[in-house]
Amino acid sequence: MSLLSSVRRRRTAAVAGLSAAALVALSACSSSASAPSIDGGGASGHLSAYNKIITAGPVASDSEINANPWAKKIKQQGYLRVGGTDSGPLFSLRDLNSGELTGFDAGLSQMLAHYITGKTDVKALTKLTITSVDTRETMLQNNTVDAVFATYSITPERAQKVDFAGPYYQSGDSIMVKKGNTSIKSVKDLNGKTVATESNSTAALAVHQLAPKAHVLLFKDDAQCVAAVQQGRADAYVLDQGILLGDAQNNPAVQVVGGNPFTVDPYGIGLNKQSGAKPFVNAFLKKIFASGDWAKLYKATIGTVVKGEVPNPPKIGSVPGS
Amino acid sequence: MHLIVTHLGFLMQGVLFTLGLTVIGFVGALVLGTVLAVCRVGPITPLRVIGSAYVEFFRNIPLLSLLVLFIFGLPDAGVTIPLFASAAICLALSASAFACEAMRGGINSVSVGQAEAARAIGFSFLEVLRFVVLPQAFRAMVQPLVNVFIGVLLSSALAAAVGVAELTNRTQQLNLKYAEAVVCFLFAGAVYLVIALAGGTVGSRLERWLAIKR
Numbered sequence: 001m002s003l004l005s006s007v008r009r010r011r012t013a014a015v016a017g018l019s020a021a022a023l024v025a026l027s028a029c030s031s032s033a034s035a036p037s038i039d040g041g042g043a044s045g046h047l048s049a050y051n052k053i054i055t056a057g058p059v060a061s062d063s064e065i066n067a068n069p070w071a072k073k074i075k076q077q078g079y080l081r082v083g084g085t086d087s088g089p090l091f092s093l094r095d096l097n098s099g100e101l102t103g104f105d106a107g108l109s110q111m112l113a114h115y116i117t118g119k120t121d122v123k124a125l126t127k128l129t130i131t132s133v134d135t136r137e138t139m140l141q142n143n144t145v146d147a148v149f150a151t152y153s154i155t156p157e158r159a160q161k162v163d164f165a166g167p168y169y170q171s172g173d174s175i176m177v178k179k180g181n182t183s184i185k186s187v188k189d190l191n192g193k194t195v196a197t198e199s200n201s202t203a204a205l206a207v208h209q210l211a212p213k214a215h216v217l218l219f220k221d222d223a224q225c226v227a228a229v230q231q232g233r234a235d236a237y238v239l240d241q242g243i244l245l246g247d248a249q250n251n252p253a254v255q256v257v258g259g260n261p262f263t264v265d266p267y268g269i270g271l272n273k274q275s276g277a278k279p280f281v282n283a284f285l286k287k288i289f290a291s292g293d294w295a296k297l298y299k300a301t302i303g304t305v306v307k308g309e310v311p312n313p314p315k316i317g318s319v320p321g322s
Numbered sequence: 323m324h325l326i327v328t329h330l331g332f333l334m335q336g337v338l339f340t341l342g343l344t345v346i347g348f349v350g351a352l353v354l355g356t357v358l359a360v361c362r363v364g365p366i367t368p369l370r371v372i373g374s375a376y377v378e379f380f381r382n383i384p385l386l387s388l389l390v391l392f393i394f395g396l397p398d399a400g401v402t403i404p405l406f407a408s409a410a411i412c413l414a415l416s417a418s419a420f421a422c423e424a425m426r427g428g429i430n431s432v433s434v435g436q437a438e439a440a441r442a443i444g445f446s447f448l449e450v451l452r453f454v455v456l457p458q459a460f461r462a463m464v465q466p467l468v469n470v471f472i473g474v475l476l477s478s479a480l481a482a483a484v485g486v487a488e489l490t491n492r493t494q495q496l497n498l499k500y501a502e503a504v505v506c507f508l509f510a511g512a513v514y515l516v517i518a519l520a521g522g523t524v525g526s527r528l529e530r531w532l533a534i535k536r
Contacts (some may be wrong), residue, residue: 224394
């Protein structure tokens with residue numbers, strides 16, 4: 001009896017050990033070339049330059065804050081509760097060495113928090129709650145977060161649920177293909193092809209509209225879409241131009257084609273409708289557009305991959321829904 | 323609600339995909355699970371080891387990891403399988419481990435005397451299983467297998483994360499366009515509930531049909 005049970009115990013331990021070893025071996029042989037690099041610079045020099053841009057931004061006067069109940073509440077709170085992501089290259093990525101959130105969206109949220117509270121410790125300015133396309137509007141409506149900075153495209157349908165401050169960036173979609181693929185040059189060539197995009201992106205809607213005969217595959221995140229193109233599951237990947245350029249920079253097996261972006265995608269800051277925050281945040285945006293802080297942040301984030309001059313900031317309220 | 327009604331065709335296609343994934347996954351799990359259960363209770367030691375290793379591995383790995391490894395890891399090794407097929411295969415592989423254990427539990431619930439008596443009158447191992455043990459074991463296996471079925475149905479929603487256009491994926495697409503999260507996901511939840519209840523009802527009917535009438 002005891003001999004049998006000790007044999008069984010040894011066997012179970014052996015099986016468990018083998019499975020664990022197999023799992024470790026599988027994870028170790030993942031190809032790092034296709035994974036997006038951890039941008040933002042591990043070097044502390046890069047980070048401190050970024051922090052300087054944030055803390056150099058304007059700070060609101062007491063009268064401006066007291067005039068707006070939403071801003072007053074946040075100043076008393078001491079930090080801004082932000083809904084967003086921490087795995088979006090160029091826009092909101094967590095620097096793994098310091099734990100700080102960096103990127104264009106992250107920087108704007110930190111600048112807004114600095115504007116209201118006046119604090120200078122960039123890491124403590126905002127508290128991030130991860131939101132997805134499925135949860136953003138609900139989180140704003142029940143005040144789980146104060147504002148949403150998540151490459152949030154302004155659409156009239158969404159504007160019925162939440163308020164949008166901005167637009168703060170005019171994005172556009174572009175196309176990524178495997179290097180050497182010359183059959184796809186513009187969005188019209190996508191008809192009849194397999195196109196990958198993120199399941200939480202309006203790029204999916206754009207492709208349905210502009211290339212209705214394309215077969216659309218939706219994946220959960222950027223890395224999966226790039227892997228799909230690289231491995232031949234999809235012929236092309238459509239997403240925001242900035243993100244695609246960032247991926248292509250790190251991955252020599254893919255390239256971005258199509259010239260200028262073929263859609264116009266205005267990003268806005270999501271706010272609760274009843275809070276009265278919109279005019280306050282719009283005033284903040286107007287200030288940083290005029291003072292050049294917006295341009296500095298752009299140059300430090302999106303400007304590192306999108307070549308050319310810093311574009312003019314978009315006109316506030318110029319888009320239906322904003 | 324108006325939103326759901328307008329897009330009912332689109333969503334129903336998603337339901338078809340979900341049902342397809344569930345049926346293929348469950349049938350695959352039953353077949354593979356039966357083979358594994360026979361291996362595990364059989365007299366051949368290497369087969370027993372293989373069966374145990376398979377079950378310990380596939381029962382304890384998250385289905386999402388398996389899906390991602392299969393869909394994004396295999397192509398690096400040279401084998402690219404279409405998305406729907408990959409999702410169905412992963413579901414079958416994962417659920418077969420649970421099905422195997424459910425069947426083994428049912429087989430062990432048949433008293434040893436039955437197997438001994440069958441051996442005594444000359445049945446071989448497979449004949450013992452086929453004519454004596456499995457027919458009696460099946461009664462005990464029905465509800466655990468219904469559990470496996472419901473598990474496969476609900477796990478099929480994970481395939482949405484890797485691009486398969488089943489119900490959850492299509493609900494997410496609708497929500498993306500119209501920002502009606504609560505309505506969309508309540509509808510999807512209701513559909514899953516209805517299918518699971520149907521599975522449970524079939525299970526109870528089967529159980530009653532197999533019950534010993536005294």
